[in-house]
Amino acid sequence: AQAPDNLDAFWLPFTANKAFKARPRLLASASGMYYTDIEGRQILDACAGLWCVNAGHARPRIVEAIRQQVGTLDFAPNFAMASPLPFKLAERLAELAPVDLNHVFFTNSGSESVDSAMKIALAYHRVRGQGQRTRFIGREKAYHGVGFGGISVGGLPNNRKWFGPGLPGVDHLRHTLDLERNAFSKGLPVHGVEWAEELERLITLHDASTIAAVIIEPISGSAGVILPPQGYLQRIRQLCDKHGVLLIFDEVITGFGRVGKAFASQRFGVTPDLMTTAKGLTNGCVPMGAVLVSDGIFETFMQGPDNVIDLFHGYTYSGHPLACAAALATLDTYAEENLFEKAIELGDYWQAGLHSLKGLPHVVDVRNFGLIGAVEFAPRPDAHPGARGFEAFTRAFNEGQMLTRITGDVLALSPPLIVEKAHIDRIFNTLAEIIPKLD
Numbered sequence: 001a002q003a004p005d006n007l008d009a010f011w012l013p014f015t016a017n018k019a020f021k022a023r024p025r026l027l028a029s030a031s032g033m034y035y036t037d038i039e040g041r042q043i044l045d046a047c048a049g050l051w052c053v054n055a056g057h058a059r060p061r062i063v064e065a066i067r068q069q070v071g072t073l074d075f076a077p078n079f080a081m082a083s084p085l086p087f088k089l090a091e092r093l094a095e096l097a098p099v100d101l102n103h104v105f106f107t108n109s110g111s112e113s114v115d116s117a118m119k120i121a122l123a124y125h126r127v128r129g130q131g132q133r134t135r136f137i138g139r140e141k142a143y144h145g146v147g148f149g150g151i152s153v154g155g156l157p158n159n160r161k162w163f164g165p166g167l168p169g170v171d172h173l174r175h176t177l178d179l180e181r182n183a184f185s186k187g188l189p190v191h192g193v194e195w196a197e198e199l200e201r202l203i204t205l206h207d208a209s210t211i212a213a214v215i216i217e218p219i220s221g222s223a224g225v226i227l228p229p230q231g232y233l234q235r236i237r238q239l240c241d242k243h244g245v246l247l248i249f250d251e252v253i254t255g256f257g258r259v260g261k262a263f264a265s266q267r268f269g270v271t272p273d274l275m276t277t278a279k280g281l282t283n284g285c286v287p288m289g290a291v292l293v294s295d296g297i298f299e300t301f302m303q304g305p306d307n308v309i310d311l312f313h314g315y316t317y318s319g320h321p322l323a324c325a326a327a328l329a330t331l332d333t334y335a336e337e338n339l340f341e342k343a344i345e346l347g348d349y350w351q352a353g354l355h356s357l358k359g360l361p362h363v364v365d366v367r368n369f370g371l372i373g374a375v376e377f378a379p380r381p382d383a384h385p386g387a388r389g390f391e392a393f394t395r396a397f398n399e400g401q402m403l404t405r406i407t408g409d410v411l412a413l414s415p416p417l418i419v420e421k422a423h424i425d426r427i428f429n430t431l432a433e434i435i436p437k438l439d
């Protein structure tokens with residue numbers, strides 16, 4: 001493979017982050033834990049693509065399932081005629097998910113899952129005669145994709161700033177990062193549950209009867225791996241119940257094993273009313289997302305006076321046969337190789353590696369949970385925010401041949417769950433080498 005000679009003319013930087021306006025390194029192939037670029041260099045994938053290739057790249061079973069499916073039934077409209085695969089997959093997802101979440105709405109991405117979950121929440125209140133419940137509460141720094149709902153409830157101003165005020169009626173809870181920074185946290189922070197009380201203030205500020213739902217990433221990923229203080233999510237759940245507000249967990253990153261269970265809600269023992277997923281659902285091979293919906297919400301729709309089950313919401317590619325085939329093969333792979341358990345088995349080793357970076361110059365915090373890690377750097381006072389993080393990312397890439405993820409001054413790590421101790425050693429040895437050299 002060769003670089004196309006028109007790259008500069010057609011390359012559209014898809015992020016507003018100036019740091020990324022560099023030309024991308026072009027990839028030729030991927031297998032297992034590695035990418036190979038068009039010059040034949042191998043790159044260790046320390047972030048599972050974009051937190052999605054949880055079973056590692058180009059797994060033969062998944063590849064074969066997609067190949068077979070495209071030659072058998074390539075598309076089904078899912079109205080008068082449907083493929084059986086989405087039904088099969090929905091059943092598998094309901095088995096994996098927390099007990100109450102037994103109904104599935106298929107989408108094509110995390111962003112679509114978030115917008116769909118918000119619409120389902122609005123319709124649920126309306127069918128119950130509480131159509132005035134239209135407000136949402138998100139969190140500062142949260143990332144919920146780039147749909148219009150997602151950028152509104154999301155808490156990253158950069159994602160919103162070019163697009164006007166966003167949806168009306170959205171508030172944001174304070175994030176809890178400041179509680180943890182400098183703590184070199186081990187697992188979940190012990191302090192900070194009281195920060196959940198702010199939810200009560202926001203709910204009552206506008207009158208509880210106007211609030212539709214609270215949306216939260218159990219662990220904020222794109223914001224720089226912010227772990228919930230112990231008891232925080234439980235308290236959020238209690239407050240939602242008290243005020244008749246739905247709780248949406250955005251598990252686009254935390255879903256499918258990265259935290260040691262299928263979903264973070266199971267690891268934290270808190271069940272939301274709706275759960276958004278994508279990424280690891282198909283091991284990143286085919287775009288797909290899913291919203292899991294509780295029995296209570298589903299039954300309300302079935303009994304609703306407005307026949308809202310006829311609400312017009314669905315995508316051409318909802319439950320696409322190729323995506324379903326990929327997802328079913330992916331779930332089989334996770335189960336057969338016990339990949340969700342690996343995040344627990346390797347958790348201590350992973351943590352030890354990450355914590356060996358404490359005390360290096362510029363490092364102000366490290367955070368980990370399951371097979372997620374974050375290294376936070378002190379910002380460079382003389383440079384734009386995120387400059388040091390970006391330098392770390394670039395050095396890891398160029399000097400260590402290793403792909404990581406960068407948000408501001410936080411380097412995030414989320415390797416495929418097939419990672420082995422030797423890869424973990426390489427990840428942290430590389431970082432130990434490059435971090436002292438940062439400006």
Ligand code: PMP
Binds near residue numbers: 250278
């Ligand atoms: N929610 C969360 C928590 C995410 O991390 C992401 C993507 N990183 C999204 C939603 C959006 O997913 P997608 O990019 O597939 O639209």
